[in-house]
Amino acid sequence: MSRHFNYRSVVDASPLDVWDWHSRPGAFERLVPPWERIQLLSRSGSILTGDRAELKLSLGPFSLRWLAEHLDSERGRGFTDRQVRGPFAHWTHRHIFEPEDADRCRLSDAIEYGLRGGPIADALAGWAVEPKLRQTFAYRHRITAGDLGVHGRYFPDGPRRFLITGSTGLVGSSLVAFLSAGGHTVTRLVRGQSHGPDTSGAATAQWDPAQGLLDAESVSGQDVVVHLAGAGIADGRWTPARKRVIRDSRVTGTELLARAVAEAPEKPRVLVCASATGFYGDRGDMELDEGSAGGSGFLADVAREWERASSAAEKAGIRVVHLRFGVVLTPSGGALSRMLPAFRAGIGGPLGDGRQYWSWIGLDDLLAAVVHVSASADLSGPVNAVSPRAPSNAEFTRTLGGVLRRPAIMRVPGAALRLLLGEMGDELLLASTRVRPAKLIASGFEYRYGELESALRHGLGRATEVSR
Incomplete structure (x- = not known):
């Protein structure tokens, strides 16, 4: 039938x-x-x-x-x-x-x-x-x-040429698809040979940050370079060796790319480098914007070095934007994907006392923010890529439970998180970072999903609109 x-x-x-x-x-x-x-x-x-x-x-x-x-x-x-x-x-x-x-x-x-x-x-x-x-x-x-x-x-005078590092990651793979479907020309800067089928339609160029290998011709003629490469900060317990990998994968690669951008015969117009709201550290209830001082801790130290590593491009007169990512919300990966099994089972809840602020951004808004800062000639330096309002962890978990129609009352003690995850638990889950996207808002950026509930409903298939 x-x-x-x-x-x-x-x-x-x-x-x-x-x-x-x-x-x-x-x-x-x-x-x-x-x-x-x-x-x-x-x-x-x-x-x-x-x-x-x-x-x-x-x-x-x-x-x-x-x-x-x-x-x-x-x-x-x-x-x-x-x-x-x-x-x-x-x-x-x-x-x-x-x-x-x-x-x-x-x-x-x-x-x-x-x-x-x-x-x-x-x-x-x-x-x-x-x-x-x-x-x-x-x-x-x-x-x-x-x-x-x-x-x-954006770009009413025609499509642009983008070079992207970290193009196989959660944000990078989505950005390649987003830009390609929008008519832009995308080149992926990759390490080694691709494993598995590549259906992205994007060209590739090779580099090896560990060996210091990158031909300046690879970046020459590009309009925008978007640098997203870096080892996952939550992919393993923070042993001394793992912390070196996290730090070096960001700082060494950024230094190499910034030098290549500075030396390119035909220089890109802008270098957009990923950074993180971890720059601000654990700051309690304090509202933070791009003018706020950095904090303390491993992530804050890494973010400072990460952002300084692009200095060669800045000295060459290239506009550099440090896009400080909040928690990127998508069930495809990252923090939300790790939380979903417990919340779907009805055993999720606040972490620690739940009073810590979580600054987040929906994946679709983050992709649009990359285009926005690429096209906005007056934006440079740090730009917070977060939603307009940061909720407490208690509000975040309560909202997620409501969207899934599940209780969210099974609190996880902070001591248990510290015992299980060590320093990583403190900085990633229990630290309070209340960040405001002052530069995005002032420059006219339009959020598609600036409210937490609407972002979760969109990404989890729980939206309520009807065909018309």
Whole structure:
């Protein structure tokens, strides 16, 4: 039996712009909800008739392959993808782009599908499949509209050339997809050979920070260099050896890249370097902005050295921005992904006394902030990449529990965290850093998800909007 699903929304972009965005590398990755485990294994072409894509869908310990073929493609009007092989008995998805008025497009997704298994499967479709489709396509439409809005706001004179380090990490891989789908030219600066398929569509250049190897020609001609590379700060207990890796991976790589930028025959316009709100240390209730002094502790010391390491680029007259990241919220990785199992099981709760402030930013807003600081010629030096208001840990955990419809009252004693994690527990989980994004706000940055609840609902598939 065939079932039908439809979702519609209006996007502030022309049908041709919406088509172009869908046709570029990175659009698929942007459209995959972060709560789903879907991997693009390979693709031939784009969304033109006859082009194909193979996906891997993971469901718990199981995985499925899905081979899709595109047909009925017409630029500026729409395209269809049809399941050739996959989990459904049949699946046909028509993407339709219709002019709403002079500057807007009605985006429609029309799906006809069937499940294997007869009447039982049909009942399952109404109970489980269609609610999941509604959340998935609500997310896809928010991403499409939001990303097109950001790309339409910046660089009106044309796309830019971006060079990105740390492009396989949580933020870097998302940034490559975001920029590529927006029409920019992206080059990934990578160490060694790629492991596994690379479907990003981005060019690559080689470097080796440990050996001091980077050809200045690799950065020559780039408009923007975004430096995100660095060992994960929460990937292992902070032994002396691990702390050296965390420090050296940031400082040594930044020094090498800054020298190459300074010596490039055709210098980039701006170097955007990742930093962290750990710069401010544990400061209690004090509200902090970019003019506040640094704090004490391992992370504060690393951040100071990290930011100083770009001095060669600054001396060469290149605009340098130190984007101080707060906790990046996405279920795809980082702090939120580690918290979710306990909270979904109803055994989550505040850490320590819960009074410590957590400064955070949604992943989509962080990607937009990178573009904003790249395009804003009057921004330089430290820029706090955080939401407008930092909640206490107690408020954060209470809000997360509410979004998941689970209790969040199982407090974790601070002493237990210190015993389990040592210094890392103190600085990452129990330290209080109440940071305000003064420079982003003053320069007109527009948040998509500046409130904690809306950011969590968006990223966890718990938003409540309806098709229109």
